[in-house]
Amino acid sequence: MTSLTQFLLVIVITTLTVLVTVVAIQVWQILFEVRAAMKKINKVLDNTQTLSDISAKPIASVNQFFSEVKQLVDQTQEEIIEATPDRVVSITESESTEPKKHFFHRSGLPLRAS
Numbered sequence: 001m002t003s004l005t006q007f008l009l010v011i012v013i014t015t016l017t018v019l020v021t022v023v024a025i026q027v028w029q030i031l032f033e034v035r036a037a038m039k040k041i042n043k044v045l046d047n048t049q050t051l052s053d054i055s056a057k058p059i060a061s062v063n064q065f066f067s068e069v070k071q072l073v074d075q076t077q078e079e080i081i082e083a084t085p086d087r088v089v090s091i092t093e094s095e096s097t098e099p100k101k102h103f104f105h106r107s108g109l110p111l112r113a114s
């Protein structure tokens with residue numbers, strides 16, 4: 001009886017040892033694959049960072065270009081407005097007696113013909 005119990009105990013312990021060893025090897029392989037996948041993900045993220053840096057430079061340059069063009073247009077427009085004097089057309093006697101209605105105003109003042 002004791003020899004049968006001892007024999008069964010040796011078989012169970014041997015089987016469990018083999019199973020634990022196989023599971024440990026499988027876990028080791030899974031961890032190795034996870035490590036390789038993490039390296040690939042890290043390379044992809046590095047490439048993404050590089051691509052975003054490369055694409056951000058031209059976009060910033062285009063934005064700066066259009067900002068400078070807008071500033072130049074605004075400055076030129078202001079210079080044209082300042083350089084253009086308002087001219088008054090001489091009024092004849094017949095026109096001066098008739099009241100004029102102005103439909104367009106500039107800064108609260110009637111527009112004058114130039």
